[in-house]
Amino acid sequence: MNAQASALRDPRLNRPEPFAPPLGDGGFFQRDRSIHPPAHAPGYKSSVLRSPRQALLSLENSVSEITGPVFGHNDLGPLDNDLIRNYAKDGDPVGERIIVHGRVLDETGRGVPNTLVEFWQANAGGRYRHKKDTYLAPIDPNFGGCGRALTDDTGYYYFRTVKPGPYPWRNYVNSWRPAHIHFSVFGSGFAQRLITQMYFEGDPLIPVCPILTTIPDKDALDRLVAPLDLNGSTPFDSLAYRFDIVLRGQRSTYFENRTAGN
Protein backbone atom coordinates (compact mmCIF):
# COMPACT_ATOMS: atom_id res chain seq x y z
CA MET A 1 0.00 0.00 0.00
CA ASN A 2 1.52 3.36 -0.98
CA ALA A 3 1.75 6.40 1.30
CA GLN A 4 -1.22 8.07 -0.32
CA ALA A 5 -3.42 5.08 0.25
CA SER A 6 -2.31 4.59 3.84
CA ALA A 7 -3.37 8.18 4.57
CA LEU A 8 -6.88 6.96 3.81
CA ARG A 9 -6.76 4.34 6.52
CA ASP A 10 -8.43 4.38 9.88
CA PRO A 11 -11.31 6.67 8.90
CA ARG A 12 -12.91 5.93 12.28
CA LEU A 13 -10.13 7.09 14.60
CA ASN A 14 -12.60 9.21 16.55
CA ARG A 15 -15.07 6.41 16.87
CA PRO A 16 -15.39 4.85 20.33
CA GLU A 17 -14.12 1.34 20.71
CA PRO A 18 -16.78 -1.11 19.54
CA PHE A 19 -18.72 -3.19 22.00
CA ALA A 20 -16.61 -6.28 21.88
CA PRO A 21 -17.35 -9.34 23.92
CA PRO A 22 -14.98 -12.17 23.07
CA LEU A 23 -15.15 -12.72 19.32
CA GLY A 24 -17.64 -15.51 19.05
CA ASP A 25 -18.12 -18.35 16.71
CA GLY A 26 -21.65 -19.06 17.83
CA GLY A 27 -24.70 -18.30 15.72
CA PHE A 28 -25.20 -14.95 14.06
CA PHE A 29 -27.52 -12.30 15.47
CA GLN A 30 -31.02 -12.88 14.16
CA ARG A 31 -31.48 -11.00 10.90
CA ASP A 32 -33.76 -7.96 11.25
CA ARG A 33 -35.82 -8.42 8.11
CA SER A 34 -37.70 -5.15 8.68
CA ILE A 35 -34.74 -3.20 7.32
CA HIS A 36 -34.42 -5.31 4.17
CA PRO A 37 -36.64 -5.06 1.10
CA PRO A 38 -39.38 -7.71 1.22
CA ALA A 39 -39.06 -10.55 -1.28
CA HIS A 40 -42.39 -9.60 -2.85
CA ALA A 41 -42.27 -5.89 -3.69
CA PRO A 42 -44.77 -5.22 -6.52
CA GLY A 43 -43.29 -1.80 -7.40
CA TYR A 44 -40.21 -3.70 -8.53
CA LYS A 45 -42.05 -5.86 -11.04
CA SER A 46 -39.40 -8.56 -11.46
CA SER A 47 -39.86 -9.52 -7.82
CA VAL A 48 -43.48 -10.63 -8.30
CA LEU A 49 -42.75 -14.03 -9.89
CA ARG A 50 -39.40 -14.49 -8.16
CA SER A 51 -40.44 -14.19 -4.51
CA PRO A 52 -41.22 -17.17 -2.29
CA ARG A 53 -44.76 -17.13 -0.87
CA GLN A 54 -44.29 -19.59 1.99
CA ALA A 55 -42.79 -18.42 5.27
CA LEU A 56 -39.04 -18.90 5.51
CA LEU A 57 -38.12 -21.69 7.90
CA SER A 58 -36.04 -20.21 10.72
CA LEU A 59 -32.91 -22.19 11.30
CA GLU A 60 -30.84 -22.04 14.41
CA ASN A 61 -27.33 -21.62 13.05
CA SER A 62 -25.37 -24.84 12.83
CA VAL A 63 -21.82 -25.35 11.64
CA SER A 64 -23.16 -25.15 8.07
CA GLU A 65 -24.15 -21.50 8.57
CA ILE A 66 -21.38 -20.18 10.81
CA THR A 67 -18.66 -21.39 8.47
CA GLY A 68 -18.06 -20.00 5.01
CA PRO A 69 -15.43 -19.80 2.31
CA VAL A 70 -12.08 -18.28 3.20
CA PHE A 71 -10.25 -16.16 0.60
CA GLY A 72 -6.72 -14.84 0.50
CA HIS A 73 -4.45 -12.57 -1.50
CA ASN A 74 -3.63 -15.55 -3.74
CA ASP A 75 -7.16 -15.27 -5.13
CA LEU A 76 -6.59 -11.70 -6.34
CA GLY A 77 -4.42 -9.99 -8.93
CA PRO A 78 -2.47 -6.76 -8.35
CA LEU A 79 -4.88 -4.53 -10.34
CA ASP A 80 -8.10 -6.04 -9.03
CA ASN A 81 -9.01 -2.95 -6.97
CA ASP A 82 -8.09 -0.44 -9.69
CA LEU A 83 -10.96 -0.17 -12.17
CA ILE A 84 -9.20 2.72 -13.90
CA ARG A 85 -6.35 0.42 -14.90
CA ASN A 86 -7.60 -3.16 -14.77
CA TYR A 87 -9.14 -3.08 -18.25
CA ALA A 88 -7.28 -0.10 -19.80
CA LYS A 89 -6.28 -0.82 -23.40
CA ASP A 90 -5.05 2.47 -24.86
CA GLY A 91 -5.78 5.05 -22.14
CA ASP A 92 -7.85 5.75 -19.08
CA PRO A 93 -11.64 5.26 -19.03
CA VAL A 94 -13.88 8.28 -19.51
CA GLY A 95 -15.57 9.73 -16.42
CA GLU A 96 -15.15 11.32 -13.02
CA ARG A 97 -12.27 9.65 -11.23
CA ILE A 98 -13.28 8.52 -7.74
CA ILE A 99 -11.96 6.53 -4.81
CA VAL A 100 -14.49 4.44 -2.89
CA HIS A 101 -13.37 3.37 0.55
CA GLY A 102 -14.77 2.29 3.88
CA ARG A 103 -14.93 -0.56 6.30
CA VAL A 104 -16.74 -3.84 6.50
CA LEU A 105 -18.03 -4.01 10.08
CA ASP A 106 -20.25 -6.36 11.99
CA GLU A 107 -23.19 -5.29 14.12
CA THR A 108 -20.97 -4.97 17.20
CA GLY A 109 -18.91 -2.35 15.32
CA ARG A 110 -15.92 -4.60 14.94
CA GLY A 111 -14.06 -4.60 11.61
CA VAL A 112 -14.40 -7.78 9.56
CA PRO A 113 -10.82 -8.63 8.53
CA ASN A 114 -9.62 -10.45 5.42
CA THR A 115 -13.01 -10.73 3.83
CA LEU A 116 -13.65 -10.63 0.10
CA VAL A 117 -15.46 -7.57 -1.31
CA GLU A 118 -16.45 -7.64 -4.99
CA PHE A 119 -17.92 -4.71 -6.91
CA TRP A 120 -19.29 -4.05 -10.39
CA GLN A 121 -20.87 -1.11 -12.14
CA ALA A 122 -21.87 0.60 -15.38
CA ASN A 123 -19.46 2.99 -17.10
CA ALA A 124 -19.72 6.79 -16.95
CA GLY A 125 -22.43 6.73 -19.64
CA GLY A 126 -24.56 4.17 -17.78
CA ARG A 127 -23.65 1.21 -20.01
CA TYR A 128 -22.61 -2.19 -18.67
CA ARG A 129 -19.99 -4.35 -20.32
CA HIS A 130 -22.40 -7.27 -20.55
CA LYS A 131 -23.64 -9.12 -23.59
CA LYS A 132 -27.24 -8.69 -22.45
CA ASP A 133 -27.06 -4.89 -22.00
CA THR A 134 -28.34 -3.11 -25.12
CA TYR A 135 -28.62 0.48 -23.82
CA LEU A 136 -27.60 2.95 -26.53
CA ALA A 137 -24.84 4.62 -24.46
CA PRO A 138 -21.46 3.40 -25.76
CA ILE A 139 -19.16 0.79 -24.25
CA ASP A 140 -15.93 2.37 -23.00
CA PRO A 141 -13.05 0.40 -24.54
CA ASN A 142 -10.90 1.11 -21.47
CA PHE A 143 -13.40 0.16 -18.79
CA GLY A 144 -14.38 -3.33 -17.65
CA GLY A 145 -16.46 -2.28 -14.67
CA CYS A 146 -15.57 -4.81 -12.00
CA GLY A 147 -13.04 -5.34 -9.26
CA ARG A 148 -12.46 -6.87 -5.88
CA ALA A 149 -10.49 -6.36 -2.70
CA LEU A 150 -9.73 -8.14 0.52
CA THR A 151 -10.30 -6.10 3.68
CA ASP A 152 -7.24 -5.50 5.87
CA ASP A 153 -7.06 -6.51 9.52
CA THR A 154 -9.31 -3.59 10.55
CA GLY A 155 -11.95 -4.33 7.91
CA TYR A 156 -10.83 -1.48 5.66
CA TYR A 157 -11.09 -1.69 1.85
CA TYR A 158 -10.61 0.76 -1.00
CA PHE A 159 -10.71 0.88 -4.76
CA ARG A 160 -10.43 3.37 -7.58
CA THR A 161 -12.90 3.74 -10.44
CA VAL A 162 -14.94 6.24 -12.45
CA LYS A 163 -18.35 7.33 -11.26
CA PRO A 164 -21.05 5.25 -12.98
CA GLY A 165 -23.87 6.95 -14.90
CA PRO A 166 -27.61 6.45 -14.41
CA TYR A 167 -29.45 4.38 -16.99
CA PRO A 168 -33.01 3.48 -18.03
CA TRP A 169 -34.50 0.05 -17.40
CA ARG A 170 -37.75 -1.75 -18.08
CA ASN A 171 -40.02 -1.48 -15.08
CA TYR A 172 -42.29 1.46 -15.77
CA VAL A 173 -41.90 3.13 -19.19
CA ASN A 174 -39.67 5.82 -17.74
CA SER A 175 -37.74 4.13 -14.91
CA TRP A 176 -34.11 5.13 -14.34
CA ARG A 177 -31.60 3.67 -11.94
CA PRO A 178 -29.67 6.19 -9.85
CA ALA A 179 -25.91 5.92 -10.27
CA HIS A 180 -24.81 2.93 -8.19
CA ILE A 181 -22.10 0.37 -7.57
CA HIS A 182 -23.02 -3.23 -6.77
CA PHE A 183 -21.24 -4.84 -3.80
CA SER A 184 -20.90 -8.50 -2.86
CA VAL A 185 -19.54 -9.28 0.61
CA PHE A 186 -18.82 -12.58 2.36
CA GLY A 187 -18.00 -12.14 6.05
CA SER A 188 -16.77 -15.13 8.02
CA GLY A 189 -19.89 -17.32 7.79
CA PHE A 190 -22.15 -18.18 4.88
CA ALA A 191 -25.14 -16.74 6.76
CA GLN A 192 -23.52 -13.28 6.52
CA ARG A 193 -23.43 -13.39 2.72
CA LEU A 194 -24.78 -10.12 1.32
CA ILE A 195 -25.25 -8.35 -1.98
CA THR A 196 -26.16 -4.68 -1.92
CA GLN A 197 -25.78 -1.47 -3.90
CA MET A 198 -24.05 1.80 -3.02
CA TYR A 199 -25.58 5.10 -4.15
CA PHE A 200 -24.12 8.60 -4.32
CA GLU A 201 -24.99 11.52 -2.06
CA GLY A 202 -27.26 14.06 -3.72
CA ASP A 203 -28.51 11.91 -6.61
CA PRO A 204 -32.06 13.13 -7.43
CA LEU A 205 -33.01 9.69 -8.81
CA ILE A 206 -32.68 8.04 -5.39
CA PRO A 207 -36.19 8.87 -4.07
CA VAL A 208 -37.91 7.74 -7.29
CA CYS A 209 -36.08 4.46 -7.88
CA PRO A 210 -38.49 1.48 -7.81
CA ILE A 211 -35.73 -0.80 -6.52
CA LEU A 212 -34.45 1.47 -3.76
CA THR A 213 -37.94 2.32 -2.57
CA THR A 214 -38.60 -1.36 -1.83
CA ILE A 215 -36.60 -0.75 1.37
CA PRO A 216 -39.24 -0.10 4.04
CA ASP A 217 -36.96 1.69 6.49
CA LYS A 218 -35.82 5.24 5.66
CA ASP A 219 -32.66 4.98 7.78
CA ALA A 220 -31.72 1.67 6.13
CA LEU A 221 -32.10 3.33 2.73
CA ASP A 222 -29.99 6.30 3.80
CA ARG A 223 -27.23 3.93 4.91
CA LEU A 224 -26.85 2.82 1.28
CA VAL A 225 -25.99 6.38 0.22
CA ALA A 226 -22.26 7.13 0.32
CA PRO A 227 -21.33 10.68 1.32
CA LEU A 228 -18.76 12.68 -0.59
CA ASP A 229 -15.57 12.43 1.48
CA LEU A 230 -13.41 15.41 0.59
CA ASN A 231 -10.83 14.40 3.17
CA GLY A 232 -10.40 11.09 1.40
CA SER A 233 -9.96 12.67 -2.02
CA THR A 234 -6.64 13.10 -3.79
CA PRO A 235 -6.16 16.76 -4.85
CA PHE A 236 -6.04 17.30 -8.62
CA ASP A 237 -6.75 13.60 -9.14
CA SER A 238 -9.84 11.94 -7.59
CA LEU A 239 -12.82 12.68 -5.37
CA ALA A 240 -13.69 10.09 -2.72
CA TYR A 241 -16.89 8.53 -1.40
CA ARG A 242 -17.09 6.63 1.87
CA PHE A 243 -19.17 3.47 2.16
CA ASP A 244 -19.23 1.31 5.27
CA ILE A 245 -20.95 -2.06 5.06
CA VAL A 246 -22.38 -3.78 8.14
CA LEU A 247 -22.73 -7.56 8.29
CA ARG A 248 -24.55 -9.53 10.97
CA GLY A 249 -22.87 -9.80 14.34
CA GLN A 250 -22.00 -13.12 15.89
CA ARG A 251 -22.79 -14.46 19.32
CA SER A 252 -20.15 -15.67 21.68
CA THR A 253 -20.39 -19.19 22.98
CA TYR A 254 -20.04 -18.58 26.71
CA PHE A 255 -21.10 -22.02 27.85
CA GLU A 256 -21.34 -25.26 25.94
CA ASN A 257 -24.69 -26.78 26.86
CA ARG A 258 -23.82 -30.40 26.46
CA THR A 259 -24.91 -33.10 28.79
CA ALA A 260 -22.27 -33.98 31.35
CA GLY A 261 -20.23 -36.94 30.23
CA ASN A 262 -20.75 -36.30 26.48
Added chain:
Amino acid sequence: MPQPLDYLKETASQTAGPYVHIGLLPAMAGFDIFEKNFSNVLVTPNTEGERLTLEGKVLDGTGAPLRDVLLEVWQANASGRYNHPADRSAGALEQEFRGWGRAGSDFESGLVSFETIKPGAITDRAGRTCAPHVNVWIVARGINIGLNTRLYFSDEEAANAADPVLNLIEQPARRSTLIAKRGERAGKVVYSFTINLQGPEETVFFDV
Protein backbone atom coordinates in the same frame (compact mmCIF):
# COMPACT_ATOMS: atom_id res chain seq x y z
CA MET B 1 -33.73 5.49 30.53
CA PRO B 2 -31.52 2.43 30.48
CA GLN B 3 -28.12 2.62 28.86
CA PRO B 4 -28.29 2.69 25.07
CA LEU B 5 -27.44 -0.44 23.13
CA ASP B 6 -25.13 0.77 20.39
CA TYR B 7 -25.32 -2.14 17.97
CA LEU B 8 -25.06 -1.20 14.33
CA LYS B 9 -27.74 -2.27 11.86
CA GLU B 10 -27.02 -4.69 9.04
CA THR B 11 -26.69 -3.05 5.63
CA ALA B 12 -29.87 -3.52 3.60
CA SER B 13 -29.76 -6.07 0.81
CA GLN B 14 -30.36 -5.07 -2.80
CA THR B 15 -30.95 -7.24 -5.84
CA ALA B 16 -27.90 -8.56 -7.66
CA GLY B 17 -29.56 -7.38 -10.88
CA PRO B 18 -29.38 -8.84 -14.38
CA TYR B 19 -25.68 -8.01 -14.83
CA VAL B 20 -24.36 -9.80 -11.74
CA HIS B 21 -22.02 -11.76 -14.03
CA ILE B 22 -19.84 -8.68 -14.63
CA GLY B 23 -18.63 -8.66 -11.07
CA LEU B 24 -18.87 -12.30 -10.09
CA LEU B 25 -18.39 -14.28 -13.33
CA PRO B 26 -17.04 -11.83 -15.92
CA ALA B 27 -16.46 -14.51 -18.55
CA MET B 28 -20.23 -15.03 -18.68
CA ALA B 29 -20.72 -11.29 -19.26
CA GLY B 30 -18.46 -11.70 -22.27
CA PHE B 31 -15.02 -10.46 -21.24
CA ASP B 32 -11.79 -11.49 -19.59
CA ILE B 33 -10.36 -9.24 -16.87
CA PHE B 34 -9.04 -11.08 -13.80
CA GLU B 35 -5.94 -13.24 -13.65
CA LYS B 36 -7.77 -15.68 -11.41
CA ASN B 37 -11.46 -16.48 -11.61
CA PHE B 38 -13.94 -18.27 -9.41
CA SER B 39 -15.97 -21.06 -10.94
CA ASN B 40 -18.42 -23.92 -10.57
CA VAL B 41 -15.64 -26.50 -10.20
CA LEU B 42 -14.99 -27.28 -6.53
CA VAL B 43 -12.74 -30.27 -7.03
CA THR B 44 -9.06 -30.58 -7.83
CA PRO B 45 -7.46 -33.85 -8.97
CA ASN B 46 -6.49 -34.52 -5.35
CA THR B 47 -9.93 -34.06 -3.80
CA GLU B 48 -11.17 -37.06 -1.83
CA GLY B 49 -14.67 -38.37 -2.43
CA GLU B 50 -17.09 -39.44 -5.12
CA ARG B 51 -17.11 -37.04 -8.07
CA LEU B 52 -20.52 -35.79 -9.08
CA THR B 53 -22.27 -33.13 -11.11
CA LEU B 54 -24.94 -31.20 -9.27
CA GLU B 55 -27.25 -29.65 -11.82
CA GLY B 56 -30.66 -28.07 -11.98
CA LYS B 57 -32.81 -25.06 -12.62
CA VAL B 58 -34.51 -22.34 -10.66
CA LEU B 59 -38.13 -21.83 -11.77
CA ASP B 60 -40.25 -18.70 -11.38
CA GLY B 61 -43.93 -18.54 -10.44
CA THR B 62 -45.00 -19.50 -13.98
CA GLY B 63 -42.64 -22.49 -14.08
CA ALA B 64 -40.19 -20.80 -16.44
CA PRO B 65 -36.48 -21.17 -15.68
CA LEU B 66 -34.54 -18.15 -14.47
CA ARG B 67 -31.89 -17.57 -17.12
CA ASP B 68 -30.03 -14.87 -15.21
CA VAL B 69 -29.75 -16.50 -11.80
CA LEU B 70 -26.50 -17.01 -9.87
CA LEU B 71 -26.02 -19.78 -7.32
CA GLU B 72 -23.31 -20.31 -4.78
CA VAL B 73 -22.74 -23.56 -2.93
CA TRP B 74 -20.93 -24.15 0.35
CA GLN B 75 -20.22 -27.65 1.57
CA ALA B 76 -18.07 -29.87 3.72
CA ASN B 77 -15.52 -32.27 2.27
CA ALA B 78 -15.94 -36.03 2.03
CA SER B 79 -15.04 -36.33 5.73
CA GLY B 80 -17.80 -33.95 6.74
CA ARG B 81 -15.40 -31.15 7.60
CA TYR B 82 -15.84 -27.55 6.49
CA ASN B 83 -12.67 -25.72 5.50
CA HIS B 84 -13.16 -23.03 8.15
CA PRO B 85 -11.73 -22.54 11.66
CA ALA B 86 -15.16 -22.59 13.31
CA ASP B 87 -15.62 -26.24 12.35
CA ARG B 88 -14.07 -28.04 15.32
CA SER B 89 -15.21 -31.51 14.32
CA ALA B 90 -12.83 -34.42 13.96
CA GLY B 91 -13.00 -35.01 10.20
CA ALA B 92 -9.83 -34.64 8.17
CA LEU B 93 -9.30 -31.21 6.63
CA GLU B 94 -8.20 -30.90 2.99
CA GLN B 95 -6.56 -27.52 2.47
CA GLU B 96 -6.98 -27.71 -1.30
CA PHE B 97 -10.74 -28.19 -1.09
CA ARG B 98 -12.29 -24.79 -0.33
CA GLY B 99 -15.81 -26.21 -0.49
CA TRP B 100 -17.28 -23.23 -2.29
CA GLY B 101 -18.23 -22.49 -5.87
CA ARG B 102 -20.46 -20.23 -7.90
CA ALA B 103 -22.29 -20.65 -11.20
CA GLY B 104 -24.58 -18.64 -13.41
CA SER B 105 -27.43 -20.30 -15.24
CA ASP B 106 -27.15 -20.84 -18.99
CA PHE B 107 -28.64 -17.81 -20.77
CA GLU B 108 -30.81 -20.10 -22.96
CA SER B 109 -31.71 -23.20 -20.94
CA GLY B 110 -31.42 -21.83 -17.40
CA LEU B 111 -29.37 -24.87 -16.39
CA VAL B 112 -26.90 -24.39 -13.51
CA SER B 113 -24.25 -26.97 -12.63
CA PHE B 114 -21.39 -27.64 -10.23
CA GLU B 115 -18.58 -30.19 -10.34
CA THR B 116 -18.04 -31.39 -6.81
CA ILE B 117 -18.02 -34.37 -4.47
CA LYS B 118 -20.61 -35.68 -2.06
CA PRO B 119 -19.89 -34.19 1.37
CA GLY B 120 -19.72 -36.45 4.38
CA ALA B 121 -22.25 -36.40 7.19
CA ILE B 122 -21.78 -33.42 9.50
CA THR B 123 -21.50 -33.55 13.28
CA ASP B 124 -22.97 -30.37 14.74
CA ARG B 125 -21.91 -28.70 17.99
CA ALA B 126 -24.57 -30.52 19.95
CA GLY B 127 -23.09 -33.80 18.75
CA ARG B 128 -25.98 -34.58 16.41
CA THR B 129 -25.34 -36.16 13.02
CA CYS B 130 -26.66 -34.24 10.02
CA ALA B 131 -27.21 -35.85 6.64
CA PRO B 132 -24.79 -34.90 3.86
CA HIS B 133 -25.94 -31.64 2.29
CA VAL B 134 -24.86 -28.70 0.22
CA ASN B 135 -25.81 -25.17 1.31
CA VAL B 136 -27.15 -23.04 -1.53
CA TRP B 137 -27.47 -19.26 -1.89
CA ILE B 138 -29.49 -17.80 -4.76
CA VAL B 139 -29.40 -14.27 -6.17
CA ALA B 140 -30.86 -12.74 -9.34
CA ARG B 141 -32.73 -9.83 -10.81
CA GLY B 142 -36.04 -9.70 -8.93
CA ILE B 143 -34.63 -11.42 -5.83
CA ASN B 144 -34.33 -8.65 -3.24
CA ILE B 145 -32.44 -10.62 -0.65
CA GLY B 146 -30.44 -13.77 -1.30
CA LEU B 147 -32.38 -17.00 -0.76
CA ASN B 148 -30.87 -19.75 1.38
CA THR B 149 -31.75 -23.37 0.89
CA ARG B 150 -30.04 -26.78 1.04
CA LEU B 151 -29.68 -29.79 -1.22
CA TYR B 152 -29.64 -33.31 0.18
CA PHE B 153 -28.93 -36.55 -1.71
CA SER B 154 -31.63 -39.03 -2.78
CA ASP B 155 -29.49 -42.09 -2.03
CA GLU B 156 -29.03 -41.07 1.63
CA GLU B 157 -32.53 -42.10 2.66
CA ALA B 158 -31.72 -43.23 6.20
CA ALA B 159 -29.55 -40.19 6.95
CA ASN B 160 -32.16 -37.85 5.46
CA ALA B 161 -34.91 -39.40 7.57
CA ALA B 162 -32.90 -38.61 10.72
CA ASP B 163 -31.68 -35.16 9.68
CA PRO B 164 -32.59 -32.50 12.27
CA VAL B 165 -33.16 -29.77 9.67
CA LEU B 166 -35.31 -31.84 7.31
CA ASN B 167 -37.33 -32.89 10.34
CA LEU B 168 -38.03 -29.24 11.19
CA ILE B 169 -40.14 -29.03 8.04
CA GLU B 170 -43.69 -29.53 9.23
CA GLN B 171 -45.13 -31.04 6.06
CA PRO B 172 -43.23 -34.22 5.13
CA ALA B 173 -44.08 -33.66 1.46
CA ARG B 174 -42.16 -30.39 1.43
CA ARG B 175 -38.97 -32.13 2.58
CA SER B 176 -38.67 -33.63 -0.89
CA THR B 177 -38.15 -30.15 -2.38
CA LEU B 178 -34.61 -30.29 -0.95
CA ILE B 179 -33.62 -33.71 -2.31
CA ALA B 180 -31.40 -33.88 -5.40
CA LYS B 181 -32.05 -37.06 -7.40
CA ARG B 182 -29.20 -39.35 -8.25
CA GLY B 183 -28.76 -40.50 -11.83
CA GLU B 184 -26.05 -41.31 -14.31
CA ARG B 185 -25.06 -39.84 -17.66
CA ALA B 186 -22.23 -41.17 -19.78
CA GLY B 187 -20.90 -43.10 -16.80
CA LYS B 188 -20.81 -40.03 -14.55
CA VAL B 189 -22.90 -39.39 -11.47
CA VAL B 190 -25.38 -36.55 -11.82
CA TYR B 191 -27.64 -35.26 -9.06
CA SER B 192 -30.55 -33.21 -10.44
CA PHE B 193 -32.56 -30.59 -8.61
CA THR B 194 -35.35 -28.12 -9.27
CA ILE B 195 -35.74 -25.03 -7.13
CA ASN B 196 -39.28 -23.65 -7.34
CA LEU B 197 -39.59 -20.06 -6.15
CA GLN B 198 -43.39 -20.33 -5.93
CA GLY B 199 -46.28 -22.72 -6.46
CA PRO B 200 -47.43 -25.98 -4.90
CA GLU B 201 -43.89 -27.39 -5.13
CA GLU B 202 -42.28 -24.27 -3.65
CA THR B 203 -38.83 -25.11 -2.33
CA VAL B 204 -38.23 -24.71 1.37
CA PHE B 205 -36.12 -21.60 1.96
CA PHE B 206 -34.46 -20.86 5.26
CA ASP B 207 -34.09 -17.78 7.39
CA VAL B 208 -30.58 -18.55 8.57
